Amino acid sequence: xxxxxxxxxxxxxxxxxxxxxxxxxxxxxxxxxxxxxxxxxxxxxxxxxxxxxxxxxxxxxxxxxxxxxxxxxxxxxxxxxxxxxxxxxxxxxxxxxxxxxxxxxxxxxxxxxxxxxxxxxxxxxxxxxxxxxxxxxxxxxxxxxxxxxxxxxxxxxxxxxxxxxxxxxxxxxxxxxxxxxxxxxxxxxxxxxxxxxxxxxxxxxxxxxxxxxxxxxxxxxxxxxxxxxxxxxxxxxxxxxxxxxxxxxxxxxxxxxxxxxxxxxxxxxxxxxxxxxxxxxxxxxxxxxxxxxxxxxxxxxxxxxxxxxxxxxxxxxxxxxxxxxxxxxxxxxxxxxxxxxxxxxxxxxxxxxxxxxxxxxxxxxxxxxxxxxxxxxxxxxxxxxxxxxxxxxxxxxxxxxxxxxxxxxxxxxxxxxxxxxxxxxxxxxxxxxxxxxxxxxxxxxxxxxxxxxxxxxxxxxxxxxxxxxxxxxxxxxxxxxxxxxxxxxxxxxxxxxxxxxxxxxxxxxxxxxxxxxxxxxxxxxxxxxxxxxxxxxxxxxxxxxxxxxxxxxxxxxxxxxxxxxxxxxxxxxxxxxxxxxxxxxxxxxxxxxxxxxxxxxxxxxxxxxxxxxxxxxxxxxxxxxxxxxxxxxxxxxxxxxxxxxxxxxxxxxxxxxxxxxxxxxxxxxxxxxxxxxxxxxxxxxxxxxxxxxxxxxxxxxxxxxxxxxxxxxxxxxxxxxxxxxxxxxxxxxxxxxxxxxxxxxxxxxxxxxxxxxxxxxxxxxxxxxxxxxx
Amino acid sequence: xxxxxxxxxxxxxxxxxxxxxxxxxxxxxxxxxxxxxxxxxxxxxxxxxxxxxxxxxxxxxxxxxxxxxxxxxxxxxxxxxxxxxxxxxxxxxxxxxxxxxxxxxxxxxxxxxxxxxxxxxxxxxxxxxxxxxxxxxxxxxxxxxxxxxxxxxxxxxxxxxxxxx
Numbered sequence: 001x002x003x004x005x006x007x008x009x010x011x012x013x014x015x016x017x018x019x020x021x022x023x024x025x026x027x028x029x030x031x032x033x034x035x036x037x038x039x040x041x042x043x044x045x046x047x048x049x050x051x052x053x054x055x056x057x058x059x060x061x062x063x064x065x066x067x068x069x070x071x072x073x074x075x076x077x078x079x080x081x082x083x084x085x086x087x088x089x090x091x092x093x094x095x096x097x098x099x100x101x102x103x104x105x106x107x108x109x110x111x112x113x114x115x116x117x118x119x120x121x122x123x124x125x126x127x128x129x130x131x132x133x134x135x136x137x138x139x140x141x142x143x144x145x146x147x148x149x150x151x152x153x154x155x156x157x158x159x160x161x162x163x164x165x166x167x168x169x170x171x172x173x174x175x176x177x178x179x180x181x182x183x184x185x186x187x188x189x190x191x192x193x194x195x196x197x198x199x200x201x202x203x204x205x206x207x208x209x210x211x212x213x214x215x216x217x218x219x220x221x222x223x224x225x226x227x228x229x230x231x232x233x234x235x236x237x238x239x240x241x242x243x244x245x246x247x248x249x250x251x252x253x254x255x256x257x258x259x260x261x262x263x264x265x266x267x268x269x270x271x272x273x274x275x276x277x278x279x280x281x282x283x284x285x286x287x288x289x290x291x292x293x294x295x296x297x298x299x300x301x302x303x304x305x306x307x308x309x310x311x312x313x314x315x316x317x318x319x320x321x322x323x324x325x326x327x328x329x330x331x332x333x334x335x336x337x338x339x340x341x342x343x344x345x346x347x348x349x350x351x352x353x354x355x356x357x358x359x360x361x362x363x364x365x366x367x368x369x370x371x372x373x374x375x376x377x378x379x380x381x382x383x384x385x386x387x388x389x390x391x392x393x394x395x396x397x398x399x400x401x402x403x404x405x406x407x408x409x410x411x412x413x414x415x416x417x418x419x420x421x422x423x424x425x426x427x428x429x430x431x432x433x434x435x436x437x438x439x440x441x442x443x444x445x446x447x448x449x450x451x452x453x454x455x456x457x458x459x460x461x462x463x464x465x466x467x468x469x470x471x472x473x474x475x476x477x478x479x480x481x482x483x484x485x486x487x488x489x490x491x492x493x494x495x496x497x498x499x500x501x502x503x504x505x506x507x508x509x510x511x512x513x514x515x516x517x518x519x520x521x522x523x524x525x526x527x528x529x530x531x532x533x534x535x536x537x538x539x540x541x542x543x544x545x546x547x548x549x550x551x552x553x554x555x556x557x558x559x560x561x562x563x564x565x566x567x568x569x570x571x572x573x574x575x576x577x578x579x580x581x582x583x584x585x586x587x588x589x590x591x592x593x594x595x596x597x598x599x600x601x602x603x604x605x606x607x608x609x610x611x612x613x614x615x616x617x618x619x620x621x622x623x624x625x626x627x628x629x630x631x632x633x634x635x636x637x638x639x640x641x642x643x644x645x646x647x648x649x650x651x652x653x654x655x656x657x658x659x660x661x662x663x664x665x666x667x668x669x670x671x672x673x674x675x676x677x678x679x680x681x682x683x684x685x686x687x688x689x690x691x692x693x694x695x696x697x698x699x700x701x702x703x704x705x706x707x708x709x710x711x712x713x714x715x716x717x718x719x720x721x722x723x724x725x726x727x728x729x730x731x732x733x734x735x736x737x738x739x740x741x742x743x744x745x746x747x748x749x750x751x752x753x754x755x756x757x758x759x760x761x762x763x764x765x766x767x768x769x770x771x772x773x774x
Numbered sequence: 775x776x777x778x779x780x781x782x783x784x785x786x787x788x789x790x791x792x793x794x795x796x797x798x799x800x801x802x803x804x805x806x807x808x809x810x811x812x813x814x815x816x817x818x819x820x821x822x823x824x825x826x827x828x829x830x831x832x833x834x835x836x837x838x839x840x841x842x843x844x845x846x847x848x849x850x851x852x853x854x855x856x857x858x859x860x861x862x863x864x865x866x867x868x869x870x871x872x873x874x875x876x877x878x879x880x881x882x883x884x885x886x887x888x889x890x891x892x893x894x895x896x897x898x899x900x901x902x903x904x905x906x907x908x909x910x911x912x913x914x915x916x917x918x919x920x921x922x923x924x925x926x927x928x929x930x931x932x933x934x935x936x937x938x939x
Contacts, residue, residue, distance in 0.1 A: 075879055079845020126871035142845070157849035159875075443881030443913075490825075525825065591909050599874070611867070614874065614890065616905040622912060634825040653824050674882070716823075717915050724823055744826045 065399030122161035205257030377452030399604035417705035445593035472659035523729035529639030540568035590620030647703030658694030667697030674712030884914025
């Protein structure tokens with residue numbers, strides 16, 4: 001019994017234990033099941049989340065492509081005023097490489113007065129131009145012939161692909177050029193896969209074998225020669241994840257790699273990788289993708305790279321700054337040769353190819369850096385104009401192509417003239433002196449050059465656009481134009497005598513002449529030519545300050561200045577750009593066209609997003625502008641702008657106006673010839689006296705600059721109702737016959753002095769001019 | 775684990791969708807064809823006159839100087855012909871782009887401005903057609919043919935503007 005009992009008890013215990021055990025087992029099982037279910041659910045949701053990220057980024061716009069800003073494209077034709085050296089400089093700006101043979105796109109060779117170029121195929125806003133093989137001959141000042149070598153014929157016109165003068169980067173400053181699947185050279189794929197991921201076409205995104213092999217290879221070589229990550233993993237890492245090294249990131253990387261492989265073909269992933277990978281740093285600008293790296297290091301498209309060049313780029317993947325061929329050529333060469341060696345051992349290249357490749361030099365070239373803009377003031381103005389139509393993301397992400405009016409030849413000359421002239425002033429003065437220049441085309445209102453300061457560095461204050469300074473006598477043409485509109489003529493007599501008027505808050509305003517003298521009775525045209533203040537102020541008070549401001553507005557300056565008398569002598573503060581607009585309208589004989597820097601904006605698919613049509617509006621009567629411009633020519637031939645004749649011949653008949661403000665704080669010159677309009681300002685940023693008059697400062701920069709440019713002999717188109725007369729203003733007489741010391745002046749027919757006198761009868765006019773000019 | 779992934783991937787594959795960006799734009803209705811203006815070189819007679827106070831006689835100043843044809847003329851005529859042919863094919867935007875290119879080479883050429891006015895007229899931008907014809911007139915005063923063509927554009931544009939009012 002006891003045994004039985006014991007047996008029974010043991011059974012019960014065993015059953016109880018079993019029961020207990022099964023309970024624990026069930027609990028454990030349940031826990032495992034629940035956790036698997038929960039884990040799966042969590043993973044599913046998480047995977048779905050990652051999947052969303054991948055699909056959104058990979059199928060949407062994959063990369064932020066900064067907007068590219070181009071200079072104007074240079075039109076080449078026989079007769080174009082450009083020297084061989086100037087063209088060469090322009091080619092270098094456009095990233096052309098000097099090459100003895102000049103056989104591939106984007107290369108040139110020069111032999112004295114002959115330049116051979118192979119232009120790049122390029123998508124212009126109005127269509128694509130093929131590549132041309134050109135032979136261009138020059139004489140001392142211009143092109144004599146443009147010959148196409150392939151088709152063996154002379155061309156009347158051909159254009160160069162424009163120079164890239166900057167790009168508008170997002171915060172990360174990533175820049176890249178995109179390649180399509182078809183554009184990727186097989187050589188590149190071979191080299192890349194050999195070194196980075198030889199099982200690429202076999203694995204599912206993660207390659208355990210690859211990791212093991214890489215480890216083995218690295219141990220064998222005693223250094224890291226191969227990475228364990230697949231290309232897919234590397235792409236995921238660069239593309240979707242941060243650089244931190246955590247377990248979560250590793251897990252994410254693995255899941256995302258599998259997802260990427262699931263959704264997309266191998267070739268799509270490879271293409272994305274080739275476009276994504278970071279390969280170098282150009283200042284603040286990060287070079288991404290093989291296509292841009294090829295342009296950046298070798299100045300040629302990827303399709304033209306040799307085996308060693310391609311291998312160098314592939315080698316850079318491992319450490320773009322460590323192997324930077326410009327900074328560490330030997331290191332880069334070693335790395336390249338390692339890549340070649342890997343390719344050799346994997347049978348991608350032959351021994352012969354290997355031998356010749358390892359012998360070759362690096363072949364990388366120097367390049368003008370685009371990290372900071374070469375022309376910051378111009379680019380800044382372009383951005384300002386763009387921001388009116390596009391938001392920041394459009395500009396930094398969408399690969400827009402912006403075609404501008406910038407003429408590098410004019411820009412260089414303008415920058416140079418400003419900087420070198422400032423240096424020529426007294427050293428103490430020069431240190432604090434700043435300046436700005438704007439040059440535009442007279443008939444098209446295209447801005448060709450903008451200089452925002454003497455140093456023109458990125459981030460510098462752009463004085464050409466943003467500085468607001470009193471314009472001094474530059475306002476006078478608006479005063480006289482208003483007077484002409486009210487019936488005054490060039491021979492009207494004005495009183496150049498002291499006076500005072502009530503101004504702001506009842507203060508007395510007492511203008512003075514620059515020479516502190518009174519000039520008595522003077523003809524209107526002399527008052528402007530000599531820039532007399534007293535007569536101008538009196539005239540302005542007579543015709544109405546508000547009317548003068550109205551004229552300023554008609555000339556294209558949007559101002560809400562109050563009509564205080566001091567406005568008449570230029571208390572009005574404007575930017576050099578605004579002043580340019582005023583003189584542009586005068587130069588274009590009363591037609592207002594908004595000054596502009598942008599010609600066209602294209603999206604990445606070359607669709608035109610925005611064209612900037614030419615807008616023209618007749619704002620000022622043709623006859624009145626004709627007369628005022630003739631008077632501005634007199635400023636240069638006989639008045640305060642006479643100093644210009646030290647730089648340019650008198651028969652250019654240039655029109656212009658000097659401007660000086662109180663205590664010589666601002667020195668201005670604005671003027672135009674047949675082709676160009678330009679405004680120069682000099683002064684100090686702290687607004688202290690700069691010690692320069694308009695003619696002593698800005699005029700010199702202007703002259704120096706225009707001497708080197710094709711400003712052209714100014715020819716006004718004479719309206720039908722204009723007639724020129726020989727006049728004796730002081731006696732209000734029209735003269736006929738052989739006269740001396742007379743004025744030859746234009747009038748609207750019928751407004752000339754009615755009384756005539758014949759000089760042939762022996763009665764000469766009064767000699768007021770003698771008094772004035774002697 | 776891989777099987778779970780594949781399962782998940784399968785589920786995900788069911789919710790796949792493709793999206794692409796459509797950049798195509800509907801073609802605008804083209805305005806009717808008008809007779810394109812004649813391509814002709816600008817007559818080059820213009821006398822610069824300047825204010826002078828030197829002791830000179832009337833006859834010395836009144837010399838008529840003939841302008842020489844600019845070196846860019848062949849290039850510009852080439853573009854002008856291209857733009858004309860684009861106008862004839864009612865490709866007005868293309869014609870405008872070509873003409874802008876020509877204007878960048880010779881901004882003071884009155885015939886180019888005239889053709890620009892013609893294009894603006896075809897594009898039904900009558901205000902600009904008038905303004906650009908005025909500008910053309912201003913630049914090419916001595917050419918009767920040009921002036922008369924411009925006057926036609928101005929007159930017709932005013933009629934069109936009147937209609938729309």
